[in-house]
Amino acid sequence: MIKKTYDAIIIGGGAAGLSAAWNVAKAGFSTAIIERENCLGGILNQCIHTGFGLHRFGKELSGPEYAEMDIDLVAANKVDSFINTTVFEIRSNGILKSVFASSAEGVTEFETRAVILSMGCRERNRGNLGIPGTRPSGIMTAGLAQRLLNIEGYLPGRKAVIIGSGDIGLIMARRLTWSGAIVMGVIEILPYPSGLARNIAQCLDDFEIPLYLGHTVSAINGKERVESVDVSPFKDGVPSLSGTFKIDCDTVLISAGLIPENELSVKAGVKLSNATGGPYVDSSMMTNVPGIFACGNVLHVHDLVDYVSEESENCGSAVVSYLSSDECSCTQGNISAGSNIKYIVPSKYRTGIPQKFYMRSLMPFENAMLTVKCADKILFERKLKYVRPPEMQSFTLTPEMTDGLNENSPEINVSLTEV
Amino acid sequence: MNSMDYDVVVVGSGVVGASIARLLSSYELKAAVIEKFPDACFGVSKANSGIIHGAFHHATTTLKARLELKGNMMYDQLHKELGFPFKRTGIIVAAFSSEEMKTVRLLYKQGVANGAPGIEICGSERLLNLEPGLNPDIAGGLYAPFAGVVEPYRFVFSLMESAQLNGLDFIRDFEVVRSSYDGKLHQVFSSDGRAVAASFVINAAGLYADKISEIFNGEKFKIHPRKGEEFLLDRNSPARPNNVIFPVPAKESKGMLVIPTVEGTTMIGPTSEKIDDKEDSSTTYSNMERIFLQASRMVSGISRRDVITSFSGLRPVLENEDFLIEKSQMAPAFIQVAGIQSPGLTAAPAIAEYVLEILSKDCGLKLEKKKSFIPEISRTEKIYGISPEKLDELIEKNPAYGNIVCRCEQISEAEIVDAIRKGHTTIDGIKFYTRSGMGRCQGGFCTYKILKIISRETGIPIDHITRRGNGSFITGERISGELK
Amino acid sequence: MKKKLICIICPAGCTIETETDDADLVKVSGNKCPRGAEYARKELLSPERTVTAVVPSDSEVLPFIPVRTDKAISRNLVSQLLKTIYSIKVKTPVKRGSVLIENFQASGVNVIFSRSVKN
Incomplete structure (x- = not known):
């Protein structure tokens, strides 16, 4: 067995891992990324459409370009990267961690003081959604179709129906059309689209692809390859079969949400939140296991890569503090999701430093008031326009806002209310 | 000759x-x-x-x-x-009423007459000891330790x-x-x-x-085909009994079960429905509701969140x-x-x-x-759950053991290649032989990798590879420059 | 001709109802601000899109390389542009940002590589 030692090990070389890595390395700590695919960049490599980097770089880049910016920074900061290498176990020996990874060269034990989890997420599939019907070929997640088309160059099918109006599904509708396939429709169970308005306009409306809101696929039909789907209105939590109609297709793409991929984390003793599917992290982005940190989509699913990078840079900085042992010794308090909020990340705050929080609402608001309170005391309030569950919200808690809190760091509550 | x-x-x-x-x-x-x-x-x-x-x-x-x-x-x-x-693993038939206990006694007598070794009738206390995940309202049941x-x-x-x-x-x-x-x-x-x-x-x-x-x-x-629909739960599901849990049987079938599969997942089902079409392996929304209701009645912790796939089979009756x-x-x-x-x-x-x-x-x-x-x-050695030391030895003998193709079920390239060389050249054939694609992502991440390995090993072009023969192609042709 | 549009300028996403005659936009309603009218005019009279695609290459590592237009191009040219891209076979190495197609049909728009490929 090969043995290597680093100050920090980053598991996963996608957007999150790359940003975290170069931020740790630029402070002078030895850092390595372990990536299971044959190159760095993660899912960004197959997201060849533009729309990445507007917040971070002020311009619209494609996924591969965005990834390459970070890959260049990783190289410039002397981060080692191990590709075609899969981590299968993390062990804690007190303060030290052993990360075991396999590759064609053998098993390597990486000994390290800090582990950053940045494995990303996986797509919800047909089984998760419980879509009835037969089991022919031609049913795949939008991500697999994207991989086949954008990296391998194969057209997944000629006539497709897309389940779910998330951005990946919408983007794939355009990609398929531009590659010569026909997209027969997009089926969304909710009464409103999950994707951005821009993608509805430019990926569906441009090609007159119908969007069936409040509908669900009540059966997939076909023996060898998909032949059609049954589409039914979705009423009172069940498909209303009397309104069912058929759409002919040879391919069904599923774009109905993402699940943080934390099986490795759980095996390492990391506790997960039911609301996010990702680990609970404190204000240093550290999980309940000391020395194990998390950022990006493995922590909670983001809708913009710019936020993944921002969060991961913060995680990188927190790991630098951890490794330098100059962590703020002040206590941390809980920050919790109140009315109309699905979750808030991180789940702890500390006074004396500015800290960014990310959250999602439980319902759409045209005008909402974001309120951060400690008991009855309002720490700050802000008006938000057009809050939608698919779009992540964020705010920064400044030292001034938490100035008045006592040393026990009492619980802070965040809520959204209609105004 | x-x-x-x-x-x-x-x-x-x-x-x-x-x-x-x-x-x-x-x-x-x-x-x-x-x-x-x-x-x-x-x-x-x-x-x-x-x-x-x-x-x-x-x-x-x-x-x-x-x-x-x-x-x-x-x-x-x-x-x-x-x-x-x-x-x-053993089988438990779970009874929830004195009426059901009557049937349990009949089953016991039948089992004894058939010569089934070791079967016994259990009270609720013994059953809950054997199987702590059972619904505590259980009245009693049958235990057949030599089933599996x-x-x-x-x-x-x-x-x-x-x-x-x-x-x-x-x-x-x-x-x-x-x-x-x-x-x-x-x-x-x-x-x-x-x-x-x-x-x-x-x-x-x-x-x-x-x-x-x-x-x-x-x-x-x-x-006559008799259809049974089943649901497979993630191996991390909290509903993971030690024994196969049966309800007290209905007239035509053994009822819907909670099965701790030998692979470490939990399966619930099957339904039992007479149909006419021998090719009808479809699942339905209403049966899904029934299966979850019945399974949850017997074992706690069964959640739809944990479903990774569903399928149906046909019994030849x-x-x-x-x-x-x-x-x-x-x-x-x-x-x-x-x-x-x-x-x-x-x-x-x-x-x-x-x-x-x-x-x-x-x-x-x-x-x-x-x-x-x-x-x-x-x-063929499998890498699932083995120690780092053992895996290292395997990789030294065959580097393809180091390439984990299916991340959910931890299947290496060596195992995929072995399956192909043994004649399994469809996606389903490899899936059933190796378990690749049977885990929680259901092939979302590994399908394209397996397509490439099949193609490399057999020379079959990727767009000719099928899921299970005939016209069950996985993908269409490669972009060739002609926009249609 | 009447047409409905979703405005993509801001998160409000107004549904704008428009009416055009042969050459001009004659009626706009449903927009909450003047930017909506401007968006509708552009969308109806001279719509432009950023085009992304993959181009076949001679690389073993990356047989298809992602490319995009360096700015939005007239929607009328999209289909021709895609045909052109798919019919090319690129010789690697290529560098991110370098030009694959220069000034496509005198549109002033270039197609550039989105990813660097060594071989």
Whole structure:
């Protein structure tokens, strides 16, 4: 067995891992990324459409370009990267961690003081959604179709129906059309689209692809390859079969949400939140296991890569503090999701430093008031326009806002209310 | 005798055909299995609950009951020789009322009469000790400790591998459409114009045993498909009983179960629904609701959040509900093995012995044990759950062990290549052989990798690779520059 | 001709109803601000899109390389542009940002590589 030692090990070389890595390395700590695919960049490599980097770089880049910016920074900061290498176990020996990874060269034990989890997420599939019907070929997640088309160059099918109006599904509708396939429709169970308005306009409306809101696929039909789907209105939590109609297709793409991929984390003793599917992290982005940190989509699913990078840079900085042992010794308090909020990340705050929080609402608001309170005391309030569950919200808690809190760091509550 | 002439040809490579095939291969015979699909176990046996039953569900008078117990007892030896995943987990029949306890007592008596070893009636306290995950409202139940679970496709594949190792021919993609008999030999023709000849033909065609019987001018009977829908839960689901949990049985089926599969996942189902279409393997919304309701009544922690896939299987059922295993009265040199529904998987090894007995006694085929018979098959090391040290050793011998292709079930490239070299060249064939794509992502991450490996190993272009033969292509053609 | 549009300028996403005659936009309603009218005019009279695609290459590692237009191009040219891209076979190495197609049909728009490929 090969043995290597680093100050920090980053598991996963996608957007999150790359940003975290170069931020740790630029402070002078030895850092390595372990990536299971044959190159760095993660899912960004197959997201060849533009729309990445507007917040971070002020311009619209494609996924591969965005990834390459970070890959260049990783190289410039002397981060080692191990590709075609899969981590299968993390062990804690007190303060030290052993990360075991396999590759064609053998098993390597990486000994390290800090582990950053940045494995990303996986797509919800047909089984998760419980879509009835037969089991022919031609049913795949939008991500697999994207991989086949954008990296391998194969057209997944000629006539497709897309389940779910998330951005990946919408983007794939355009990609398929531009590659010569026909997209027969997009089926969304909710009464409103999950994707951005821009993608509805430019990926569906441009090609007159119908969007069936409040509908669900009540059966997939076909023996060898998909032949059609049954589409039914979705009423009172069940498909209303009397309104069912058929759409002919040879391919069904599923774009109905993402699940943080934390099986490795759980095996390492990391506790997960039911609301996010990702680990609970404190204000240093550290999980309940000391020395194990998390950022990006493995922590909670983001809708913009710019936020993944921002969060991961913060995680990188927190790991630098951890490794330098100059962590703020002040206590941390809980920050919790109140009315109309699905979750808030991180789940702890500390006074004396500015800290960014990310959250999602439980319902759409045209005008909402974001309120951060400690008991009855309002720490700050802000008006938000057009809050939608698919779009992540964020705010920064400044030292001034938490100035008045006592040393026990009492619980802070965040809520959204209609105004 | 011609080079393509066989002493015995078995139609079908499900668990029955494969069990017969392996037993045939232990005798000095020239035998073959013909299969309409590109791989073994692609029919009835694929969508199976994988239970080795406890010999208490069926009346002593039935052929089923006799073969069930005998078959069950043969599994340990087979497991030792072939190494397929198998575990004697035990079965619990959970009763929730005094009325249901009455049925439990009947089952107990039936089991004792069948000779089922070790079965007992338990009170609620003993049951909850045996199985802490049971609903605490339980009244009592039956416990059959020698029942168990098996991975059905691994079992069938290993039987076929063993049979082939011992000289049996496995002829794939051979759909029987016509036959003739000249008094000595059957000529059997496939849809694509191939032919094999055999002195004896065994009908182990599962759902289509009626059609095959007709082709050979045998008995006219009808196989009625009875559909069962099942749901598979993630291996991290909190609902993971130690035993297979049965409800008290209904009239026509054993009811919907909670099954701790031998692979570490939990399966719930199956429903039992008479249908007409033998190709209808669809699942429905309403049955999903029923399965979850019933399973949750018995075991706590069952959640729809944990579903990774669902499927349905069809049981091949004869009018009288029993197995039909006999020398045909109408077709010459033809043996019927039909209506093999539950407990067919359990009984399969005993069915094979029963069939060989018919071949020897009723058909006069001389059976001579093959001295060179090798009972064991080679075993490919699997990396799931092994220690870093052991994995390192494997990689040193074969670097392909270091490339983890299926992340959810931890299947290495070495295991995929092994499956391909053993003749499994469809996505489903590789999935059932290795478990790649059976985990929580259901192939979302590994499918393209497996496509590439199949293509590299076999030379089949990626857009010609299928899920399970025929037109079940995974992807369309490669972008060539022509925009249509 | 009447047409409905979703405005993509801000998160409000107004549904704008428009009416055009042969050459001009004659009626706009449903927009909450003047930017909506401007968006509708552009969308109806001279719509432009950023085009992304993959181009076949001679690389073993990356047989298809992602490319995009360096700015939005007239929607009328999209289909021709895609045909052109798919019919090319690129010789690697290529560098991110370098030009694959220069000034496509005098549109002033270039197609550039989105990813660097060594071989």
